[in-house]
Amino acid sequence: MAAEGPATRRVQVAEHPRLLKLKEMFNSKFGSIPKFYVRAPGRVNIIGEHIDYCGYSVLPMAIEQDMLIAVEPVKTQTLQLANTNPLYTDFSTSANNIQIDKTKPLWHNYFLCGFKGIQEHFGLSSLTGMNCLVDGNIPPSSGLSSSSALVCCAGLVTLTVLGMNLSKVELAEICAKSERYIGTEGGGMDQSISFLAEEGTLLAKYRGLQWDKVLRLEEVQAKLGVSLEEMLQITEDTLHPEPYSPEEVCRCLGISLQELRTQILSPNTQDVLTFKLYQRAKHVYSEAARVLQFKKICEEAPDNMVQLLGELMNQSHASCRDMYECSCPEVDQLVDICRKFGAQGSRLTGAGWGGCTVSIVPADKLPSFLANVHEAYYQRSDQDFTFEKQSLFATKPGGGALVFLEA
Numbered sequence: 485m486a487a488e489g490p491a492t493r494r495v496q497v498a499e500h501p502r503l504l505k506l507k508e509m510f511n512s513k514f515g516s517i518p519k520f521y522v523r524a525p526g527r528v529n530i531i532g533e534h535i536d537y538c539g540y541s542v543l544p545m546a547i548e549q550d551m552l553i554a555v556e557p558v559k560t561q562t563l564q565l566a567n568t569n570p571l572y573t574d575f576s577t578s579a580n581n582i583q584i585d586k587t588k589p590l591w592h593n594y595f596l597c598g599f600k601g602i603q604e605h606f607g608l609s610s611l612t613g614m615n616c617l618v619d620g621n622i623p624p625s626s627g628l629s630s631s632s633a634l635v636c637c638a639g640l641v642t643l644t645v646l647g648m649n650l651s652k653v654e655l656a657e658i659c660a661k662s663e664r665y666i667g668t669e670g671g672g673m674d675q676s677i678s679f680l681a682e683e684g685t686l687l688a689k690y691r692g693l694q695w696d697k698v699l700r701l702e703e704v705q706a707k708l709g710v711s712l713e714e715m716l717q718i719t720e721d722t723l724h725p726e727p728y729s730p731e732e733v734c735r736c737l738g739i740s741l742q743e744l745r746t747q748i749l750s751p752n753t754q755d756v757l758t759f760k761l762y763q764r765a766k767h768v769y770s771e772a773a774r775v776l777q778f779k780k781i782c783e784e785a786p787d788n789m790v791q792l793l794g795e796l797m798n799q800s801h802a803s804c805r806d807m808y809e810c811s812c813p814e815v816d817q818l819v820d821i822c823r824k825f826g827a828q829g830s831r832l833t834g835a836g837w838g839g840c841t842v843s844i845v846p847a848d849k850l851p852s853f854l855a856n857v858h859e860a861y862y863q864r865s866d867q868d869f870t871f872e873k874q875s876l877f878a879t880k881p882g883g884g885a886l887v888f889l890e891a
Contacts, residue, residue: 489649490640490884494891502552502619503888506568510554510617513566518554518617520644521888524637525550526622527629528842528879529833531800532775534808539702540772543779546882549622549874551633555614557645562613563599565592569620579611586667591618593666594631598638601662606648614645623874627834631666635659640885652884687722687765695737696747701768712773719765727758760809767807774800794829794844801831810836818861825856840875850878 497503503521510518525546532542558564565575575592577583582600584593595618603611618637622630639659643650650658687704698704705715728736734744745754774796781792801819805811815832818841822830827843834840845853858876 489651490655490886492887492889494889497890506552506554506617506619509568510556510615513617514556514564514615516556516615518890519556520890521552521554522637522641522644522885523550523552523888524633524640524885525882526633528840530842531771531778531797531831533771533800533804533831533833533836534810535768535771535775537700538768538772539700539706540768541775543775546884547622547628547879548882549628549877549879550882551618551620551622551630551637553619553637553641554617555641555645556616558613558615560613561611564613564615565595565618566616567591567618572618579613580609584665586665589631589666591634594634594663595638597662597665598635598640598659599642600665601635601658602639602642602646604662605650605658606646608646611642612645614641616641621874623840625838626875627832627836627839629834632659632663635663636885640887644887655885687718691718691722701765702772705769712769712776715769716766716773719762719769723762723765725762727760729758730756733759763807763809767803770803770807771800790828790844790846794827797829797831797842797844798823804832804836808836812836812838815839815841818857821857821860822853825860826853845878854878 495503497507506521507518510516526549527544527546530543530545532540532544536542561579563577563579567574572591575590577596579599582596582603584596584600595616618634620630620634622628622633624630636655636659639655639662643655687701691704691708693704693707698707705712708715708718710718730741730744734741737744739747749756778793778796781789781796786792801811805816811832815836815838819830819832822841822843822845826849827845830841830843832839833842843853854876862876
């Protein structure tokens with residue numbers, strides 16, 4: 485239940501090879517035994533791309549791949565972090581002087597985000613130290629939220645060391661907020677709200693709303709009291725497909741260029757010369773409608789459910805590629821290959837501009853699907869793919885964050 489905190493389970497570590505290996509590496513590293521373990525899963529967004537920070541629902545799924553941390557509280561006030569991956573160097577700092585450098589997104593900074601988020605939530609000035617060994621099997625830079633999983637894992641580690649309790653909802657809110665320490669903004673996606681806020685602004689202005697009080701596209705729909713389908717028609721009637729210049733935006737809103745820069749644009753969009761408002765708004769409203777259709781199909785479970793869900797995923801990718809323009813040739817190629825070899829639906833996920841794809845594949849086709857995609861994309865590509873064994877995998881819906889105690 486969302487009102488409850490994450491579960492705690494007692495396990496026989498010797499019966500779990502990954503936990504046992506982590507325990508042995510921890511002992512080798514720190515000369516002691518972990519007191520507990522925490523895991524937090526990565527996640528894949530099945531459908532609903534770039535709409536969460538516009539106020540709409542998405543359909544994410546926890547994957548089986550996760551971040552796993554072995555933890556030992558210590559009497560000193562030193563926080564010692566190590567990683568099973570030798571590419572990630574050890575880090576040590578005072579538990580009472582957490583400094584996070586936004587300009588250097590090093591792996592340990594994501595742990596520090598979760599740690600600091602819990603510290604500040606409870607207003608604590610003095611925390612105990614801890615030894616932590618991190619092990620992750622989520623492919624990095626893949627759009628599967630490996631960094632967010634580490635932040636969540638660190639938050640739960642810190643909460644457990646303190647012996648305090650929070651609900652899952654409270655933990656999620658704290659960890660989402662604490663990612664801002666490293667510069668991550670928005671609704672969990674690595675993207676800015678700035679462009680979409682501008683689209684909502686023009687639509688609001690044209691429909692007679694107080695545009696400077698409307699920040700998200702969902703708010704435009706809510707204030708107009710219309711359906712998503714009607715919002716798509718309003719977009720067609722209101723915005724033109726040609727890109728808007730800053731000067732045209734100013735004329736439409738009745739403001740100066742200076743006001744546009746100071747009141748609407750974020751620091752990293754000050755020099756943008758064109759705004760594709762029609763395309764972005766059309767993607768958001770159509771994608772939000774697809775999420776609701778996806779949910780309805782899952783609930784009704786018709787005989788051709790997989791086919792219908794796959795079609796929605798394919799439509800989502802087309803919209804991301806053509807309307808939101810967040811795909812790239814490599815991802816488009818991978819999507820085409822996945823569909824060719826048995827995926828009922830395939831689309832980019834994790835914001836795009838690289839990252840990964842998610843496909844819905846009938847279970848009986850899975851072995852041949854994986855083999856064929858591996859050969860067609862990875863073995864025949866000119867790209868030098870690292871982490872290849874981790875880059876192509878099947879997953880079922882995974883569980884949420886947990887604390888493990890050795891039985």
